[in-house]
Amino acid sequence: MEEQDQRARHVAIIMDGNGRWAKRKGLPRAIGHQRGVEAVRKLVRAVEPMGLDCLTLYAFSSENWRRPEDEVDDLMNLMRRFIKSDLPEFIANDVRLKIIGDWQGLAPDIVEMLEDALEQTAKGARTLAVALNYGSRQEIVRAARLAAEGQELTEEALDRHLYTNELPPLDLLIRTSGEVRLSNFLLWQAAYAEMLFVDTLWPDFTPEHLQAALDDFAQRERRFGGR
Numbered sequence: 769m770e771e772q773d774q775r776a777r778h779v780a781i782i783m784d785g786n787g788r789w790a791k792r793k794g795l796p797r798a799i800g801h802q803r804g805v806e807a808v809r810k811l812v813r814a815v816e817p818m819g820l821d822c823l824t825l826y827a828f829s830s831e832n833w834r835r836p837e838d839e840v841d842d843l844m845n846l847m848r849r850f851i852k853s854d855l856p857e858f859i860a861n862d863v864r865l866k867i868i869g870d871w872q873g874l875a876p877d878i879v880e881m882l883e884d885a886l887e888q889t890a891k892g893a894r895t896l897a898v899a900l901n902y903g904s905r906q907e908i909v910r911a912a913r914l915a916a917e918g919q920e921l922t923e924e925a926l927d928r929h930l931y932t933n934e935l936p937p938l939d940l941l942i943r944t945s946g947e948v949r950l951s952n953f954l955l956w957q958a959a960y961a962e963m964l965f966v967d968t969l970w971p972d973f974t975p976e977h978l979q980a981a982l983d984d985f986a987q988r989e990r991r992f993g994g995r
C-alpha cells in the first residue's frame with residue numbers, strides 16, 4: 769500500500785438512503801433495507817484490509833421508533849437475521865462487536881442475541897460498533913449524570929462515560945444520500961472529526977467508496993484548533 773500522510777483509525781457512517789434507493793427502483797422500502805444490510809456486510813469484510821481499527825454504523829436511532837410499526841419490525845428482523853448469519857464470520861475474522869446506545873431497551877430476544885454476540889467476539893482485534901436505539905443528546909446527558917455522580921464534571925470524565933469510551937477517537941464521519949446533517953449521531957465525538965457527505969445512496973455504497981473516503985482523509989490537514 770502507498771504511504772499515507774495520516775491513517776484513519778475510526779470511521780463512523782450514517783447509512784442513509786435505503787428508502788430512496790428502493791423507491792427509485794419501484795421496490796418496497798423493506799428491500800432497500802435488505803440491500804442496506806448487504807452493503808454493511810461487504811464493508812465489514814473490508815475493515816481489516818483497509819487498516820481500520822473501528823467502524824461505527826448508525827443502524828437505529830432513538831428517533832427511528834417513530835417510523836411505521838411495519839418498518840420498525842422489518843429493521844428489527846433484519847438485525848436478528850444479521851446477527852445470526854454473520855456472527856460466525858465476525859468470530860473467524862477477529863471482529864469484535866460493540867453496541868452503542870440504549871440497546872438494553874430493545875426486544876428481550878435481541879438483547880439476548882446481542883449479549884451472546886458480544887461475549888463471543890470480545891477478543892476481536894478490530895471493532896464493529898453498531899449504534900442501536902442510539903441518540904447522541906441522550907448519551908451526553910447520561911454521561912453528564914454519571915460524571916456528576918462521581919463529582920467530576922470535566923471533559924475527560926464525561927468522555928469516559930460515553931458509550932464510545934474505549935473506542936479510538938473518531939477520525940472521519942461519513943453520511944450517504946446527499947443529506948448534510950448529523951441527526952443526533954456522535955455530536956460530542958465529532959468535535960474534531962473530518963466530515964464527508966456523499967450523494968451515493970446507502971445500498972450502493974461499496975468498499976471502493978470507503979477506500980476513496982480514506983484516501984481523501986489521508987490528504988486532509990487536521991489542525992485540532994492549532995495552526
Ligand code: FPP
Nearest residue numbers: 783784785786787788804805808827847850
Ligand atoms: C436510512 O435509510 C437507514 C436506516 C434508518 C437504517 C439503517 C439500517 C440498515 C442499513 C440495515 C440494518 C443494519 C444492520 C447493521 C443490520 P432511510 O430509510 O432513512 O432512507 P430514506 O431517507 O431514503 O428514506
